Amino acid sequence: MxxxxxxxxxxxxxxxxxxxxxxxxxxxxxxxxxxxxxxxxxxxxxxxxxxxxxxxxxxxxxxxxxxxxxxxxxxxxxxxxxxxxxxxxxxxxxxxxxxxxxxxxxxxxxxxxxxxxxxxxxxxxxxxxxxxxxxxxxxxxxxxxxxxxxxxxxxxxxxxxxxxxxxxxxxxxxxxxxxxxxxxxxxxxxxxxxxxxxxxxxxxxxxxxxxxxxxxxxxxxxxxxTAPLCRAFRGRQVFTSPPNTHGFLLLQALGAVAEHEDAADPLGAGAGRLARIFHRGIGDRGRHLGDPRFATVDVDALLDPGYLRRLATEQAEPATSGRAGGDTVAVVTADADGWAVSLIxxxxxxxxxxxxxxxxxxxxxxxxxxFSLDPASPNMLAPGKRPAHTLMPVMVTEGDRLAWVTGTMGGKAQPQILTQVLLRLLAGASPAEAVAAPRWVVGGLEVGQPEDTISVEADAGPRTVAALATTGAPMIELPAGSEWVGHAHVVAMALDGRPVAESDPRSDGAAVVIHHPMEVRPR
Incomplete structure (x- = not known):
C-alpha cells in the first residue's frame, strides 16, 4: 500500500x-x-x-x-x-x-x-x-x-x-x-x-x-x-482561527466580495473596492480584537451580511500603523488518508x-x-492575557471534500494575502499560479505609516494598479517577488484525492508530493 x-x-x-x-x-x-x-x-x-x-x-x-x-x-x-x-x-x-x-x-x-x-x-x-x-x-x-x-x-x-x-x-x-x-x-x-x-x-x-x-x-x-471559524463562500466552506486571532478578517473580506458579486473582478478592475474592504477591516481589528477571555469579540456582528454590504461603501476612519511585522512561517500538509495541517x-x-x-x-x-497601552482598547496589556494575534491558518472544503490547505507569512496583511490567493484558486488558477501572482496590500508596512497606504508589486497589471489608484490612497511600488507581500503556500486536493503542493517563489521553500509504501506502525 x-x-x-x-x-x-x-x-x-x-x-x-x-x-x-x-x-x-x-x-x-x-x-x-x-x-x-x-x-x-x-x-x-x-x-x-x-x-x-x-x-x-x-x-x-x-x-x-x-x-x-x-x-x-x-x-x-x-x-x-x-x-x-x-x-x-x-x-x-x-x-x-x-x-x-x-x-x-x-x-x-x-x-x-x-x-x-x-x-x-x-x-x-x-x-x-x-x-x-x-x-x-x-x-x-x-x-x-x-x-x-x-x-x-x-x-x-x-x-x-x-x-x-x-x-x-x-x-x-x-x-x-x-x-x-x-x-x-x-x-x-x-x-x-x-x-x-x-x-x-x-x-x-x-x-x-x-x-x-x-x-x-x-x-x-x-x-x-477550539472550534474554528467557518463561513460559506462560492459553494465552499472556509475555515480559519477565531479570536484572539484576526482570522475573521479573511471571512469578512470574502463575505463583502460575495455581497457585491455584480462588481468587476475583485483582483482586477474591482481592486479598488477590495482595497476599501481591507482598509475597513484594519479598523475593525484595532477596535474589536483582543483575547476573548478578557473582552467580548462579537464576530457574528462583524460578519453580518448587512454590515458586509456597507464595508466597501462607507469611508473608514483614518489610522496609522501600529506595528510593522510579518516574520512568520506557514507549513501546509495533506495526505490521501484525510489528515491535513495548516500550521503558522x-x-x-x-x-x-x-x-x-x-x-x-x-x-x-x-x-x-x-498589545495596546490604551485602557479603552480590548487589546490592552494585562497579566495572563494573550495579545491580538496575526497568525491565521486556513482550510477550504467543498462538501465533505478537502479542497485547499493554505497559509502565509505576512503579519497584519495575512488576511489580505490569503483573500487574493483564494480568489485566484476559486477562479481556476493552479496552486503555482495562485501563490506566484502579483499581490498588493493595504496598510503601513513600517511603524507610523498611514494604514491607507497601498503597496503593490511592480508586475501587477495596469488594470489592477488603475483600480487601486481610484481609492486616492498613497501608492508604494514594491519589487516583483517582494517578501513584503508574504510567503503563501498551498496544498490542493484533486477530485480523485491526489494532492498537489506549491511553495511561494518569494521564499526559500519547496513543495513535494511523497509517494511511499505504507509501514504499519502501532500507536
Missing amino acids: THTCAIASPHALATAAAGEAVRRGGNAIDAALAAAATLTVVYPHNTTVGGDLIALVRTPDGRITCVNASGPAPAGADPAAVAARHGDRMPVSGPDTITVPGAVAGWAALHRAGARLDWAEHFTAATGYARGVAVAPGLAVAIAEAAELIADDAGMRAVFSPGGTLLAEGETLRQEALGATLTALAAHGPEALYGGRVGELLAAGLRSLGSAVTLADLASYQAEL QSLFHSFGSGVLEPSTGILLHNRGSF
Whole structure:
C-alpha cells in the first residue's frame, strides 16, 4: 500500500525533513511537525522555539480543530511600569515585548491529535542542523538588515555575528545551545520547557535580561483547542482561527466580495473596492480584537451580511500603523488518508524581541509589542492575557471534500494575502499560479505609516494598479517577488484525492508530493 502526502514550506530543508518523516511512516501531522521543528533552526529570523503557533488540523472523518498556542503576557506584567519606561505605546523589541512562548505546546497538541511517529522523531533533522547549516538567502538578508538589533544583544551576537562579523549567505550558522535544548525537548517532551530544566534555565536567563516571564508562567501554560471559524463562500466552506486571532478578517473580506458579486473582478478592475474592504477591516481589528477571555469579540456582528454590504461603501476612519511585522512561517500538509495541517508559527518581527537567551539558545518572540497601552482598547496589556494575534491558518472544503490547505507569512496583511490567493484558486488558477501572482496590500508596512497606504508589486497589471489608484490612497511600488507581500503556500486536493503542493517563489521553500509504501506502525 502506498501512502501519499503533499508538503509545502518556506525552506527546502524543512520540506525535506517533512518528507523524511513521511518516509518513516508518518502522516500529514508528522510531516508538519518535522518541518516546524526544522524551521526553528534554519529560518530563525521568522520562527524559533521561543515563538507562537496557531494551526488547523483535519482528521480523516472531516473534523477540523484549531490549535491556539499563542502565549499570554506573564503574570508579573505591569502596564503602568511598561508605560513609564516606554511612553504610551509598546516597544517594538526588548524584554517587555516577550510573552510566554507557545509553539512547543502547540507541537504537543498536534502530536496528540493523531501523529503516527514518536515525539522524538520530529527533532532529528532540527538537532542535526543546529550543529551547522548554510545561511539561506532570506536569512542572510534579514541578518544584514538586523545588524543593530543583533549588536545590542550578547546572545544574538554570539550566534549571528560570531567573531564580530555578520553571517552572510552560504556561511555556516551554528547553534549549539539550541541543539542541546532541542535534544532535551526530544528526550523529555514539552515539559522540559514548561516547568522542567530548559524552562528553569530560560526563566533565569530572561530574568537577568529584564523580562517578567517566570518558570511559573511557563509551567502553567497549555495550548487551547477550539472550534474554528467557518463561513460559506462560492459553494465552499472556509475555515480559519477565531479570536484572539484576526482570522475573521479573511471571512469578512470574502463575505463583502460575495455581497457585491455584480462588481468587476475583485483582483482586477474591482481592486479598488477590495482595497476599501481591507482598509475597513484594519479598523475593525484595532477596535474589536483582543483575547476573548478578557473582552467580548462579537464576530457574528462583524460578519453580518448587512454590515458586509456597507464595508466597501462607507469611508473608514483614518489610522496609522501600529506595528510593522510579518516574520512568520506557514507549513501546509495533506495526505490521501484525510489528515491535513495548516500550521503558522512565528516570532512576529524579524528576529522577534531581539533577545536570545544564551544558556538555552532560544530566541524569544516580540508578540507583546502588539498589545495596546490604551485602557479603552480590548487589546490592552494585562497579566495572563494573550495579545491580538496575526497568525491565521486556513482550510477550504467543498462538501465533505478537502479542497485547499493554505497559509502565509505576512503579519497584519495575512488576511489580505490569503483573500487574493483564494480568489485566484476559486477562479481556476493552479496552486503555482495562485501563490506566484502579483499581490498588493493595504496598510503601513513600517511603524507610523498611514494604514491607507497601498503597496503593490511592480508586475501587477495596469488594470489592477488603475483600480487601486481610484481609492486616492498613497501608492508604494514594491519589487516583483517582494517578501513584503508574504510567503503563501498551498496544498490542493484533486477530485480523485491526489494532492498537489506549491511553495511561494518569494521564499526559500519547496513543495513535494511523497509517494511511499505504507509501514504499519502501532500507536
